[in-house]
Amino acid sequence: MKRSWIISLLATLLILGGGIAGVFYVMDTVQKDVTVSAVLNEPPAEDDEEGEVPKETQEIIFESQKLVVQLELEDGSVGSGFLYNDQGDIITNAHVVANTEKVNVITSDGKKMPGDVIGVSRDIDVAVVRVPGLKGKEPLPIRKEDSAELLDEVLALGSPLGLQNTVTRGEISGLERTLDIEPFHYKNLYQISAPISPGNSGGPLLDRETGEVIGINSAKMDDESIGFSIPIADVLPMVRRWSESPMRSLPEFPELTGEVYSPVTGTDAEQASYMVQYFYDSINQGDFVTAYSLLSASWQEDISFEDFRSGYNNTLSVKVDNLVADPQGDHVEVTAFLTAEETVDGEVQMKKYKVVYPVKKENQSVKIWSGSGEELSAEQEEAS
Structure with missing residues (x-):
C-alpha cells in the first residue's frame, strides 16, 4: 500500500526528521572556500585525559554519513535511516514505512538495495528495515543511556528534500518534551535547534563530540526551526526484539492512507x-x-x-x-x-x-x- 502523510499534521506539526542545510564533511584545506559548506570550521582537537585525540567534527560527519541511508517507497516518498547493528538492520520512523513491507535503500555512494520491514510500532514512531546487502558492515556507535543534557551540541544527518548526505548542527534546547500526533505518542523527546526538513524522518541525531547516535529525528514544529528527536536509548530494547525475532505480520495504519506526499528531491x-x-x-x-x-x-x-x-x-x-x-x-x-x-x-x-x-x-x-x-x-x- 502506498504511504501517505498525516493530513492533520499540517495544522501545527509535521512529522519529518532531522535534515540539514546543505553542509557536509570537508577537510580543513577545502573548508574555507567551498560554497556548500559553512558551519564546520572547528579548532584543533586537544588530547583528552587518556591521551587520545577526539575526532573532529568533519571526521565524525564523514564516517557517519556512510552509514546513513535514504529510504525510497514505490509512491516516490522518501525518508532516512541508519545502520545500528551488523545484521544489516536500519532504524527509521514508523511513519516512513507505514503500510508497506518492501523499500529501496540507497547508500551514500548511490547503491540501491532492497530492504524488508521487520518491525513497526503502532504507538511509538519507530521501525526497523533489514537490508541483506548491509549485513556484516560495522554500524554507527549507539549511546545506550539517555544522558543528553541541555545545550549539548548535536549533528542531524539525513536526506532533506531528498538531497542525500547532508547535515545540520545545533543544540539540545529542551528535554522531556511530549507530543501526541495520531497515531503516535511521543514522550521524553529531545527538542533540538538543528534545522530539519521533509525527507529526513528517521535520520540519526549525533553527539557532536563523540559521534554516537543519541536520537532519531522524527518531528518538527510547522514553520519553525524547532525539531524533536526520540532518544535512542528509549527504543533500543524494542528494536533489538525485532532484530532477534522479526514481526510475522505488520500493523496497518489506515489513518495514514489519505493524500499521498510527494517530496521535492532537488533540481x-x-x-x-x-x-x-x-x-x-x-x-x-x-x-x-x-x-x-x-x-x-x-x-x-x-x-x-x-x-x-x-x-x-x-x-x-x-x-x-x-x-x-x-x-x-x-x-x-x-x-x-x-x-x-x-x-x-x-x-x-x-x-x-x-x-x-x-x-x-x-x-x-x-x-x-x-x-x-x-x-x-x-x-x-x-x-x-
Whole structure:
C-alpha cells in the first residue's frame, strides 16, 4: 500500500526528521572556500585525559554519513535511516514505512538495495528495515543511556528534500518534551535547534563530540526551526526484539492512507552539483573507494581503480572554488573550477584547473559520466 502523510499534521506539526542545510564533511584545506559548506570550521582537537585525540567534527560527519541511508517507497516518498547493528538492520520512523513491507535503500555512494520491514510500532514512531546487502558492515556507535543534557551540541544527518548526505548542527534546547500526533505518542523527546526538513524522518541525531547516535529525528514544529528527536536509548530494547525475532505480520495504519506526499528531491542541477562536490570531498578525505563508486559504469570500464587511485598520488588537496551546473537535455554539465595543491619534482605547487563533468542517472542513481579538464593560465584564471 502506498504511504501517505498525516493530513492533520499540517495544522501545527509535521512529522519529518532531522535534515540539514546543505553542509557536509570537508577537510580543513577545502573548508574555507567551498560554497556548500559553512558551519564546520572547528579548532584543533586537544588530547583528552587518556591521551587520545577526539575526532573532529568533519571526521565524525564523514564516517557517519556512510552509514546513513535514504529510504525510497514505490509512491516516490522518501525518508532516512541508519545502520545500528551488523545484521544489516536500519532504524527509521514508523511513519516512513507505514503500510508497506518492501523499500529501496540507497547508500551514500548511490547503491540501491532492497530492504524488508521487520518491525513497526503502532504507538511509538519507530521501525526497523533489514537490508541483506548491509549485513556484516560495522554500524554507527549507539549511546545506550539517555544522558543528553541541555545545550549539548548535536549533528542531524539525513536526506532533506531528498538531497542525500547532508547535515545540520545545533543544540539540545529542551528535554522531556511530549507530543501526541495520531497515531503516535511521543514522550521524553529531545527538542533540538538543528534545522530539519521533509525527507529526513528517521535520520540519526549525533553527539557532536563523540559521534554516537543519541536520537532519531522524527518531528518538527510547522514553520519553525524547532525539531524533536526520540532518544535512542528509549527504543533500543524494542528494536533489538525485532532484530532477534522479526514481526510475522505488520500493523496497518489506515489513518495514514489519505493524500499521498510527494517530496521535492532537488533540481537536476542541484543533485549534479552535489555529486561533484561529494566526489572531491571523498578525494580530500582519502576515501578513493567512495570517489570511484560515484563514476559511471562506462567510465569505470575505461579506468581501473588502481589507475584511478594512482592518478592522485601527487595531489595533496583539491579546493573547489566554484561549481557551475548547466542542464543539457538528458544530463547536467557541471563545470568545476579547482585549486590543487600538488607535488612536482619534490616541490609543492598550487595549480588551477577547469574540469567539465557530464552528470546523469544510471540505474536510478546519479553518476559522474565522464570528465575532461585543462590547467588554467593566469589570464584564464582572471577571465573565469
